[in-house]
Amino acid sequence: MSFDLSSRLAERRSAHLYRQRPLLASPQSVHAVVDGQSLLAFCSNDYLGLANHPQVAEAMIEGVRRWGTGGGASHLVVGHSGAHHQLEEALAEFTGRPRALLMSSGYMANMGAITALVGQGDTVLQDRLNHASLLDAGLLSGARFSRYLHNDAQSLQQRLGKASGNTLVVSDGVFSMDGDLAKLPEICATARHHDAWVMVDDAHGFGCLGATGAGIVEHYGLGLEDVPVLVGTLGKAFGTAGAFIAGSEELIETLIQFARPYIYTTSQPPAVAWATLKSLQLLRDESWRREHLARLIAQFRAGASALGLQLMDSPTPIQPLLIGDSQRALQLSAGLRQRGILITAIRPPTVPQGTARLRVTLSAEHSEDDIARLLEALQQTLASLPEMNT
Numbered sequence: 001m002s003f004d005l006s007s008r009l010a011e012r013r014s015a016h017l018y019r020q021r022p023l024l025a026s027p028q029s030v031h032a033v034v035d036g037q038s039l040l041a042f043c044s045n046d047y048l049g050l051a052n053h054p055q056v057a058e059a060m061i062e063g064v065r066r067w068g069t070g071g072g073a074s075h076l077v078v079g080h081s082g083a084h085h086q087l088e089e090a091l092a093e094f095t096g097r098p099r100a101l102l103m104s105s106g107y108m109a110n111m112g113a114i115t116a117l118v119g120q121g122d123t124v125l126q127d128r129l130n131h132a133s134l135l136d137a138g139l140l141s142g143a144r145f146s147r148y149l150h151n152d153a154q155s156l157q158q159r160l161g162k163a164s165g166n167t168l169v170v171s172d173g174v175f176s177m178d179g180d181l182a183k184l185p186e187i188c189a190t191a192r193h194h195d196a197w198v199m200v201d202d203a204h205g206f207g208c209l210g211a212t213g214a215g216i217v218e219h220y221g222l223g224l225e226d227v228p229v230l231v232g233t234l235g236k237a238f239g240t241a242g243a244f245i246a247g248s249e250e251l252i253e254t255l256i257q258f259a260r261p262y263i264y265t266t267s268q269p270p271a272v273a274w275a276t277l278k279s280l281q282l283l284r285d286e287s288w289r290r291e292h293l294a295r296l297i298a299q300f301r302a303g304a305s306a307l308g309l310q311l312m313d314s315p316t317p318i319q320p321l322l323i324g325d326s327q328r329a330l331q332l333s334a335g336l337r338q339r340g341i342l343i344t345a346i347r348p349p350t351v352p353q354g355t356a357r358l359r360v361t362l363s364a365e366h367s368e369d370d371i372a373r374l375l376e377a378l379q380q381t382l383a384s385l386p387e388m389n390t
């Protein structure tokens with residue numbers, strides 16, 4: 001008998017890797033109602049608290065009135081509305097790039113960019129901790145695909161020495177499960193030395209890093225020559241949905257011609273783009289959100305290290321607590337939940353074997369009291385669990 005799904009599921013369960021979806025009965029917020037319980041949440045990517053911001057919500061409603069509900073067709077047929085176009089122009093200006101292309105999701109942006117830029121006879125080199133969508137795209141592209149050691153320009157250099165054809169170096173900007181920053185100045189210099197292009201997926205940097213929230217390239221002051229392909233997503237700090245690719249005029253035209261996940265899909269609802277114009281404005285102008293986040297990050301890191309917890313090397317709102325064992329990560333998550341705190345355990349294959357963690361994320365919507373509550377709950381939960389002796 002083929003398709004023995006029940007034993008696959010049972011295996012996953014016994015390895016403590018079974019996933020379940022918390023059912024949210026409220027808007028996305030740090031005060032979430034999940035499975036009927038009111039919880040203080042530390043696990044969304046709504047870093048700036050814009051996913052339920054009244055002005056963004058109002059813009060979405062106005063967008064529906066003005067543009068209707070559906071995209072109706074792909075961009076190349078008749079789905080490219082004025083709302084989409086205006087957002088692309090605003091994103092180009094925001095990123096300081098000649099043009100930007102709006103995509104329906106970050107997964108599709110990465111799939112589209114990589115498969116349009118490299119193919120058979122080319123090379124794609126990726127940080128081994130890159131997001132799944134980048135790794136999947138690398139495999140699908142048909143290019144020679146190799147992963148270099150995490151954030152290691154020397155390991156990249158060795159691989160560049162053996163590369164052939166057009167060579168694309170791809171990295172997360174902020175690593176999504178660890179919160180650390182890609183060492184882009186070194187990576188870009190190394191790539192440039194070998195005439196390779198650099199593509200950065202800054203899903204978690206936009207809104208959080210840089211003086212105006214323009215992400216890791218603003219943080220390091222990197223221009224178009226350093227990072228010719230820049231990807232951002234709109235479902236995280238922007239609080240809406242979709243993604244974009246920013247770069248040269250020629251890059252964007254190439255993607256419009258050749259990026260299949262752009263060509264063969266319906267455009268996102270134009271009202272979403274209309275709302276994103278508003279969230280972009282709030283993200284840029286309200287720098288107090290980034291300043292408040294920085295204070296919360298410092299407070300959390302000081303408190304967690306005082307508790308003896310293992311923090312990662314992260315200056316961002318992603319503050320994972322490394323646990324190691326998947327079962328223990330689940331127990332901690334369950335214990336926190338009993339104390340009114342929601343943090344889902346992140347386990348393999350999302351993270352490497354033996355590195356299960358509680359991926360704590362902070363939001364500008366949190367208060368300093370919320371952080372204090374989290375630290376207290378962590379202390380109590382840890383005290384209630386048996387010591388690990390492995």
Ligand SMILES: *Cc1c(COP(=O)(O)O)cnc(C)c1O
Nearest residue numbers: 105106107131176203233235242
């Ligand atoms: C979330 C994420 C994506 C996917 O973006 P979606 O818009 O959610 O599809 C891509 N890359 C990274 C690094 C991400 O964290």
